[in-house]
Amino acid sequence: MVLGAWFMEILQGTGRLFLLPFLYIALIMSVMVSANRIKKERRMFGTRVFDRFSEWKGTWSVSLLTGLIISMIGLGIGLTVSYPFLFLAAAILLLVSLTGKLSWYSPSYTLGLSGLALLLLPYLPENWKSHPWMETLFETSLPMVALLLSLLLIREGFMLLKTSPSHTFPERTKGRRGLWIGQHKGKRMTMVPFFSLIPGGLIEPFASWWPVITVNGDTYGIILVPFVLGAEWLVRGQSPEMASKTIGRHTFLLALVLTALSVGSFFVEALSIAVFALALIGREWVYLRHRTRENKTPFFTSTPKGVRILGVIPNSPADQMGLIPGELIERVNSIPVRTENQFYEALQNTGAFTKIEVRDEWGENRYVQRAMYEGEHYELGLVFVEPPTHESSVGFF
Numbered sequence: 001m002v003l004g005a006w007f008m009e010i011l012q013g014t015g016r017l018f019l020l021p022f023l024y025i026a027l028i029m030s031v032m033v034s035a036n037r038i039k040k041e042r043r044m045f046g047t048r049v050f051d052r053f054s055e056w057k058g059t060w061s062v063s064l065l066t067g068l069i070i071s072m073i074g075l076g077i078g079l080t081v082s083y084p085f086l087f088l089a090a091a092i093l094l095l096v097s098l099t100g101k102l103s104w105y106s107p108s109y110t111l112g113l114s115g116l117a118l119l120l121l122p123y124l125p126e127n128w129k130s131h132p133w134m135e136t137l138f139e140t141s142l143p144m145v146a147l148l149l150s151l152l153l154i155r156e157g158f159m160l161l162k163t164s165p166s167h168t169f170p171e172r173t174k175g176r177r178g179l180w181i182g183q184h185k186g187k188r189m190t191m192v193p194f195f196s197l198i199p200g201g202l203i204e205p206f207a208s209w210w211p212v213i214t215v216n217g218d219t220y221g222i223i224l225v226p227f228v229l230g231a232e233w234l235v236r237g238q239s240p241e242m243a244s245k246t247i248g249r250h251t252f253l254l255a256l257v258l259t260a261l262s263v264g265s266f267f268v269e270a271l272s273i274a275v276f277a278l279a280l281i282g283r284e285w286v287y288l289r290h291r292t293r294e295n296k297t298p299f300f301t302s303t304p305k306g307v308r309i310l311g312v313i314p315n316s317p318a319d320q321m322g323l324i325p326g327e328l329i330e331r332v333n334s335i336p337v338r339t340e341n342q343f344y345e346a347l348q349n350t351g352a353f354t355k356i357e358v359r360d361e362w363g364e365n366r367y368v369q370r371a372m373y374e375g376e377h378y379e380l381g382l383v384f385v386e387p388p389t390h391e392s393s394v395g396f397f
Contacts, residue, residue, distance in 0.1 A: 006222075009203055013195060013222030021090040026191055026228045029097050030055060033187060036100070037169060044172045045383045049313050055102070055230075057167065059159060059190035063229075066155040070194040073151070075222075078211025079144045080197040084133040086225065089114045093228060102187050105230025106156055108283040111149040115142060115276035136199075142272035146262035149279055152192060153255035156229055159188050160248030165325045168240040170311030170383055175298060182300025182310040182385040184240040184325065189230045198223045233287065237296040239326045239361050247290050254282040299326065299361075300385050306330040306359065307343045308385055316381020321368040323358065323382065330365070331357040340384050347380065354380075 017023060034052045041049045073079075092113050096104035104110075118140055121129075128134060168184040175181040197203075197211060197220045204219055205211065211220065235243040258275050265271035300310050306328040312318050329337060332346035333355050347354065355369040 006203060009220075009222040010195070014224045017193070017224040017226050020086055020223075020225065022093065022191075022226045022228050025090065025094055025097060026189070026226070029102075029228075030189060032100065033102065033189070037187070040171065041169070045170075045311075047313075049311055049383060050169060051314070054167075054169075054314075055187045055189040058162065058164075059188065062158055062162070063155065063190045063192045066151075066158075067192045067194040070148070070151050070192070071196070074148075074194065074196050078197060078205070078220075079147070080141070080199065080211055080220065081144070081223070081225070082136045082140065082199060084136045085114070085118075085140045085145075086223075088117060088137065092117070101232050102189055102230030103232040103287075105189065105228055106283055107149045107152040107227075107229065108279040110228075111145060111152065112276045112279040115145045115149070115272065118142060118145070119273065119276075142269055143262065143265040146258070146265050146272040146275035149275060150255055150258035150262045152227060152229060153258060153279065154252065155190075155192055156231060157248050157252030157255050159190060159229065160186075160231060160244050160251055163188060163241070163244035163248070165239075165241050166312070166314060166319075168235065168244065168325075170300075170325060172310065172385065172387065175301075180302070180386045181236070181298040182308070183234060183236040183298070184300075184311075186231065186233045186235065186240065186244055188232075189228070191226050191228050193224055193226045195222050195224055197221070233290060235294070236298050236300070237294040238299055243290065243293070246293070247286060250286040250289065251283070254279075254286060258282075302385055303328065304338055307337055307340055309358075309382055310385050311383040313381035313383070317370055317372070318381035321356070321370045323356070323368060324360070327358040327360050329356055329358050340386060343384075 030053055033055055037050070037055075038048050038052065041047070089110060093105070093110050096109060118137060119142075121134065121138060124134070129138075163186060167188065168186045171183050171185055172180060173183060200219060200221055203221065231247075233243070233247060258279055261271050261275045261278070265275060300308055302308065309323055309325050309327050309329065311325050312323050329343060331337065332343060333349075333353075335342075335346040335349070337343040337346050352372055353369065354372050355367060357365060357367050359365045
């Protein structure tokens with residue numbers, strides 16, 4: 001009977017995810033973000049560089065594992081959420097979505113602001129407090145919110161650490177001196193689905209310590225929460241991969257500190273307030289440090305030593321050759337190239353086989369090569385810092 005109750009609640013809980021706004025907000029936001037990015041790519045480079053929904057690429061496997069871990073922890077100790085709290089978090093997610101920036105999708109903001117909102121409930125007008133949903137919100141466990149925030153922030157840190165050069169999006173802009181420079185914008189988005197208890201249902205407590213927080217009665221159901229995470233950052237003065245991993249390390253360290261405090265908050269509830277405040281302050285500090293590191297000479301600029309790669313179109317010949325944004329192309333089939341036009345001319349004269357000498361950001365040179373097939377001479381798949389100077393170089397080569 002007990003196993004049957006759990007099985008039924010898991011089935012019903014999976015269906016309950018469609019009652020929550022998280023999934024719909026994520027879908028609408030991802031469509032808008034990818035559409036705006038593609039529009040900008042076509043304006044800058046004359047072609048779409050990345051496919052739609054590339055912001056989600058490579059995030060699902062780790063997110064599902066994270067959701068499984070959170071589910072095991074939450075169900076194991078009996079952490080409980082309520083519909084009013086989930087709708088409060090979704091309302092804050094919708095509010096920050098109006099900015100159009102995925103940086104606001106960090107749990108430091110969505111759950112940090114949700115926690116602070118719970119602290120402000122006693123100051124609401126008395127006639128508001130009598131609403132049944134408000135009464136449920138008053139019973140929300142602050143340590144539960146703090147623990148959930150810290151665990152999801154760990155996922156955000158891993159998402160940043162796993163960001164590769166193919167996960168950031170190239171852009172072209174004018175520098176301070178009016179010359180063209182390149183930059184990369186990192187935009188990552190994912191969804192962490194995890195199971196949690198909700199008041200009411202077929203499940204009864206099976207031990208004196210379970211659940212940890214009792215909310216509105218002694219029976220419980222299960223709900224699948226598709227929580228949305230996101231991150232966004234701009235890289236101009238360093239390589240995109242190095243910047244992403246540095247931000248990721250700092251975010252991960254912040255999450256570990258918050259996790260320790262959130263565990264302590266189950267014994268000293270006031271520590272949960274410190275978690276909410278430190279999450280907001282800490283994340284601002286992480287990105288302030290990033291902006292400080294960006295105050296240097298732009299990384300993607302024209303140079304007389306070769307042609308700097310600003311972006312590589314996925315699944316293109318250049319991608320198959322292993323070319324990476326930030327590398328410097330010095331020779332094409334032993335022909336020195338110093339400008340985009342020289343690169344185009346050398347590429348068109350290489351025949352059926354192309355061998356390219358490139359130099360990475362550490363000064364090490366290497367060779368990449370590939371046979372070129374009919375119809376591919378104009379589709380190498382590279383975009384550069386400066387706009388094309390003749391019609392034949394529009395798009396990608």
